[in-house]
Amino acid sequence: MTIRQVNNTLDLLEFFAQTKKPASLAEIHRHFEWPRSSTYNILSTLVDRGYMYEPSRRGGYYPTPRWLRLAETLTAADQMNEQLSDLLRRVASETGETAIIAAPAGRYSVYLDVIESPSPIRYAGHVGKRIPIHAGASGRALLSLYSPSERQSILRKVSFERYGSNALTSVEAVEHEIRISRNRGWFQSIHEYDADLAAVAIPLTVDERRLAIVVAGPVYRVGEQCGEIATTLRRLVDTNLDLETSD
Numbered sequence: 001m002t003i004r005q006v007n008n009t010l011d012l013l014e015f016f017a018q019t020k021k022p023a024s025l026a027e028i029h030r031h032f033e034w035p036r037s038s039t040y041n042i043l044s045t046l047v048d049r050g051y052m053y054e055p056s057r058r059g060g061y062y063p064t065p066r067w068l069r070l071a072e073t074l075t076a077a078d079q080m081n082e083q084l085s086d087l088l089r090r091v092a093s094e095t096g097e098t099a100i101i102a103a104p105a106g107r108y109s110v111y112l113d114v115i116e117s118p119s120p121i122r123y124a125g126h127v128g129k130r131i132p133i134h135a136g137a138s139g140r141a142l143l144s145l146y147s148p149s150e151r152q153s154i155l156r157k158v159s160f161e162r163y164g165s166n167a168l169t170s171v172e173a174v175e176h177e178i179r180i181s182r183n184r185g186w187f188q189s190i191h192e193y194d195a196d197l198a199a200v201a202i203p204l205t206v207d208e209r210r211l212a213i214v215v216a217g218p219v220y221r222v223g224e225q226c227g228e229i230a231t232t233l234r235r236l237v238d239t240n241l242d243l244e245t246s247d
Contacts, residue, residue, distance in 0.1 A: 008034065008042055013063065022060035084206070087213070087240045088115055094232055097217035098123040102138040102201070104210055105130060107158050109139040112211075123197055123216040134158050134174045135167065137189040137201035141212035144178050144187070145203050151175075166191040186230035187212075190223050198222035200229045202237065213237065 015031065016023070023031075029039045043061055046052035053064050075081055084101055092099035092115040101113040108130040116122055133139035134155060143151050152171070160169040166189075168174050181187040187201045199216035215229050216222070222229065 005038075005042070008032070008038070009046070012042060012046075013067070016063050022055050022062040024058075024060040027060065083241060084211075085113060087236060088113055090236050090240060091115075091213065091215060091233065092117070094236065095215050095229055097215050097222060097229075098125055100125055100138065100214040100216060102131075102142065102212045102214055104133060104139075104142045107133055107154060109133050109136070109142050109212070117217060119217075119221075121218055123199075123218070125216065131193055132158060132161075132163075134160070135163055135189075135193040137187040137199040137216075138212045138214045140174065140178055140181060140189075141187040141201040141203040141214075142210050143174070144182055145205065145210040151178075163193045164191045164195045164197075168192070186226075186233070188226045188230075190219060190226075198226065200226050200233065202230065202233050204237065204241075 011032065012028065015028070025036070025039055025043060028034075028043070029036050032039070034042075043052060046063075047054075047061070050066050051064055052061050054060065055062055088099045088101055096117060096119065098117045099115045100111050102109045103112050104110075111125055111127055111129045114125045114127055114129075116124060131139055133143060143154070146154070155171045155174060161167065162169060168177060178187075185202075187203075188199065190198045196219055197216060198219045199214055199222070201212045201214040204211040204213060213233060215233065
């Protein structure tokens with residue numbers, strides 16, 4: 001369930017991030033095809049709260065630096081961010097593939113931090129991207145950190161679709177794969193959520209937060225290297241984080 005006004009506000013922020021220039025009420029109204037009154041109400045509320053301003057008379061609206069200050073404050077309050085970011089840089093450097101920190105978000109895993117591979121052919125992930133939690137290595141690594149009853153509660157709500165040729169399409173199949181992955185010591189997905197993608201993940205517990213560190217890339221590079229990548233991930237986690245990994 002989504003709240004329309006919240007969705008619209010976030011869409012508006014992403015619009016400005018893409019256009020990188022002020023926009024008038026009429027331009028925003030035409031772009032989104034929102035009712036003119038709703039467009040005005042969102043803009044005027046953001047102006048009143050100090051999150052939007054008019055750079056010049058009749059010059060349209062644009063976000064203020066208050067968004068940046070808020071983001072910086074929230075980021076600075078998380079002492080693990082720097083350590084995890086450093087780990088992610090090392091993972092990306094050693095593997096040459098896209099490296100990701102993922103966390104659970106209901107029925108999805110969401111990317112908290114991403115460093116894309118420099119290769120022209122790579123997995124193009126981005127911060128905020130969501131993947132169905134059962135459908136890939138990152139989500140199943142996260143699910144392994146839940147109690148059986150918590151996991152069952154989540155899996156009963158997911159939509160089992162055949163995204164790729166190896167997609168798991170039942171609760172039993174997901175549970176079976178989690179058991180195999182726990183015994184193996186790492187999680188993988190090949191031809192599952194994306195037909196051409198392979199990924200390797202290991203779960204982490206950070207200050208009681210459930211996280212997964214993931215390496216993802218094209219099947220022809222990553223698919224046959226899953227075990228080696230998992231060994232690299234484990235070594236880098238063990239040597240660069242003052243944390244416990246979760247098996």
